[in-house]
Amino acid sequence: MTELKANQITDNGQIIKEVRISFTGHRLCGSGRFSNVYNCKLITPYQKEVAIKNVWSDTIQKSAEEYVEIQILSTLYHPALANLLFYYSQKVEERNIHCLVLEFMPQEMSKLREKGVKFDVLDAKIYTFQLFCAVAYLDLMKIAHLDIKPQNIILNVELGLLKLADFGNARRLNTSEKMGVSYQVTRFYRPPELLFGSNQFSSAIDVWSAGCVSFEFFANHTLFKGKDTVDQMNLVITVLGYPTDEDVRSMGVKRPRVAKKVARGLEQYTSNCLEGVVYDYLKSIIIIDPKKRKTASQILKLPIFDVIQMRPREIRNSGKPIPELEHLLKMDYRREDSSSEESSDK
Numbered sequence: 264m265t266e267l268k269a270n271q272i273t274d275n276g277q278i279i280k281e282v283r284i285s286f287t288g289h290r291l292c293g294s295g296r297f298s299n300v301y302n303c304k305l306i307t308p309y310q311k312e313v314a315i316k317n318v319w320s321d322t323i324q325k326s327a328e329e330y331v332e333i334q335i336l337s338t339l340y341h342p343a344l345a346n347l348l349f350y351y352s353q354k355v356e357e358r359n360i361h362c363l364v365l366e367f368m369p370q371e372m373s374k375l376r377e378k379g380v381k382f383d384v385l386d387a388k389i390y391t392f393q394l395f396c397a398v399a400y401l402d403l404m405k406i407a408h409l410d411i412k413p414q415n416i417i418l419n420v421e422l423g424l425l426k427l428a429d430f431g432n433a434r435r436l437n438t439s440e441k442m443g444v445s446y447q448v449t450r451f452y453r454p455p456e457l458l459f460g461s462n463q464f465s466s467a468i469d470v471w472s473a474g475c476v477s478f479e480f481f482a483n484h485t486l487f488k489g490k491d492t493v494d495q496m497n498l499v500i501t502v503l504g505y506p507t508d509e510d511v512r513s514m515g516v517k518r519p520r521v522a523k524k525v526a527r528g529l530e531q532y533t534s535n536c537l538e539g540v541v542y543d544y545l546k547s548i549i550i551i552d553p554k555k556r557k558t559a560s561q562i563l564k565l566p567i568f569d570v571i572q573m574r575p576r577e578i579r580n581s582g583k584p585i586p587e588l589e590h591l592l593k594m595d596y597r598r599e600d601s602s603s604e605e606s607s608d609k
């Protein structure tokens with residue numbers, strides 16, 4: 264059992280108080296370029312299965328409080344996010360590391376896809392709904408995630424629940440910072456405005472990425488699998504056509520230097536493999552002009568998600584009804600709202 268002092272985030276980040284925490288287990292469940300993530304069992308101050316993410320990039324120069332991922336996560340709380348519960352810093356082998364105690368989910372979308380797991384349409388709809396609840400909440404909080412991709416989508420397949428993880432690239436939208444945004448967002452999920460060189464952040468970036476991720480839930484393959492940036496641009500143009508003058512102005516970019524093509528359209532490009540209602544949904548997202556893309560809260564009202572409200576609730580492949588998800592539309596969750604969940608975990 265490990266025991267130490269940590270900072271607990273309460274009252275939606277308004278109050279950070281020092282507490283003693285203890286946990287057992289240390290199973291590596293994921294890793295990134297500058298992080299290892301462990302699955303542990305929190306014992307005190309309450310019992311809960313957690314993920315502890317140890318990060319070591321920038322940690323010498325920046326205290327935990329100056330670390331952007333901790334700063335941003337401290338201000339957020341929503342059931343469709345891997346919420347930050349506590350954080351602390353440690354010295355390990357001469358390295359200063361920051362440790363984020365996060366809500367845990369047992370599966371990761373990309374690993375399931377690698378194993379050949381196929382999602383059925385009902386599950387694709389319920390996971391997509393939760394992903395867009397997360398994006399709508401971030402939009403409201405003026406935060407852009409900027410790295411929505413299957414590696415950052417964690418799931419509890421048994422319960423049909425999804426959380427968005429990894430706020431390591433997230434940015435506040437109301438800052439004037441502009442630099443280096445073009446190479447944000449992993450290539451397959453990078454929207455046209457970034458591919459064509461825009462340096463502006465907007466919530467529409469996350470909407471595009473979440474749309475591409477959701478396509479993988481529905482079709483079980485990647486929508487735009489470009490070999491490099493130019494190939495990625497070409498794939499987008501194959502489907503949507505060469506950007507119009509209005510698109511170029513709206514994106515704030517120069518005319519892209521790629522071959523002009525006539526749009527094939529999403530249905531033809533994807534061999535008409537999806538239901539009409541899914542194409543209607545995708546076509547409100549897969550749009551070159553970021554200002555014409557629907558916002559996440561508009562997307563949540565589309566007919567594709569009628570199934571979430573339907574009673575009796577539809578039965579998933581597991582034989583259980585789909586989970587109660589309407590409460591995720593509530594956008595003013597408080598950390599205190601989770602106290603019943605914490606006690607039920609005991």
Ligand SMILES: Nc1ncnc2c1ncn2[C@@H]1O[C@H](COP(=O)(O)OP(=O)(O)OP(=O)(O)O)[C@@H](O)[C@H]1O
Pocket residue numbers: 292293294295296297298299300314316345365366367368369371414415417428429430431
């Ligand atoms: N809360 C969590 N619950 C379960 N698994 C998690 C959780 N957070 C992260 N993971 C797992 O750990 C992996 C790495 O975590 P994360 O993406 O946050 O690290 P990172 O260093 O920011 O990664 P990258 O270098 O790819 O940006 C994830 O892909 C996921 O598999």
